Amino acid sequence: MTRGLPTVRIVEEALREGVQIERVGIETAAKVELLDALSATGLDEIVVGSFVRGDWVPQMAHVEEVIERMTVVPGVRYRALVLNDKGAARRDRYVPPLSVDASPRLTVHACDVFAQRNTNRGQAAELAGLTAAADRVGPGEEPATVRVNAAFGSNYLGDVEPELVLGLIARMMDVWERAGRRVDTVWLGDPMGWNTPLGVEHLVTQVIARWPHVRRVHLHLHDQRGAALVSAYAAIRALGAEHELVLDAAVGGVGGCPYCGNGRAAGMIATEDLVDMLQEMGIPTGIDLDRLVEAAVLAETVFGHPLYGKVALAGPRPRGDRLYPMDMPLVETVEEAAHYRLGPEAYAGGLRPWRRPVASPQRARAERGEPVVHVVEPG
DSSP, rough: OOOOOOEEEEEHHHHHIIISSSSSSOOOOHHHHHHHHTTTOSSSEEEEEEEETTTTTTTTTTTTHHHHHSOOOOOOOOEEESSSSHHHHOOOOOOOBBOOOSEEEEEESSSSHHHHHHHOOOOHHHHHHHHHHHHHHOHHHHHEEEESSSEEEETTTEEEOHHHHHHHHHHHHHHHHHOOOEEEEEEEETTOOOOOOOHHHHHHHHHHHTTTTTEEEEEEEBBBBBBBHHHHHHHHHHHTTTTTEEEOOOEGGOOTTTTTTTEEEEGGGHHHHHHHHHTTTTOOOOOOHHHHHHHHHHHHHHHHOOOOHHHHHSSOOOOGGOOTTTTOOOOOHHHHTTTTHOOOOTTTOOOOOOOOOOOOOOHHHHHHTTOOOOOOOOO
């Protein structure tokens, strides 16, 4: 029997993951324009930025102004990253429109080196502080989350064995149990892009087998080695209909961490590519892919350089009245390939080397919405 597919939820990260690694001089108005475009796509969760020190992350120095100027769309959950009490105090002045995740969480880095570079706090200190952090939250009905960052590998240590990650999860599970909280979510981060489809499938499978009460897996995958989208697919196949998979993504594939050693080369899953894949798998997203593609095109202007997604370049798969014209000329450049959204002007003047107009009985069937069959041979 074929196992059902999980529910998939997308968290849009371009305004945080993308902006934090891009040039400092992006105007607030441009950020707001991109945020508003994303809000109009049907995305239901968008991270608008980070409340962090402006001298360390100058790209986030004006996050308050972005929030004050954005157009709030009902039904969209807007969130912002905070790393300490000062950041939380700044954020709380904007709740609403911002939302706060009600699920308490514990986090440990699998890589001690990255933990220190990323948070100025080593793994030993993280582990030592788990019980106190859980006790501050105390017992309650709201399920808790456990998070392991650098869960698939490290540019500073090499491979991270699944047994290490499972051991860290087990330790946090025990802490939450003693504090009177049940856990329903496991978050796995991969800032250094070590994910592989088999590695993700193996770890996710082990997590849900060892802790069957976990109903939600949240993956934050970076794309340094080009495997993030197919690793997300592997996670989908590893889970069942009783699960929810949360996937962080960023329009255009932007993103990166200044502490991982890869800069903008890290990237994330391009949201438009992920939505295209999910829709082709029959997994509902509630997202308008056409509007999302336009947001990706806008993002390229905002960030000032070519981005990394594929669907915005070639367009979604054409069907029905979107089938390409049979007599369109040769299409060679990316600019010409934009005809799917700009119309025939994009390829005007191109070469047509065939000797007679192209016609096909297969096309006629396709236009009628009938299955394509082979062409009957003459004679």
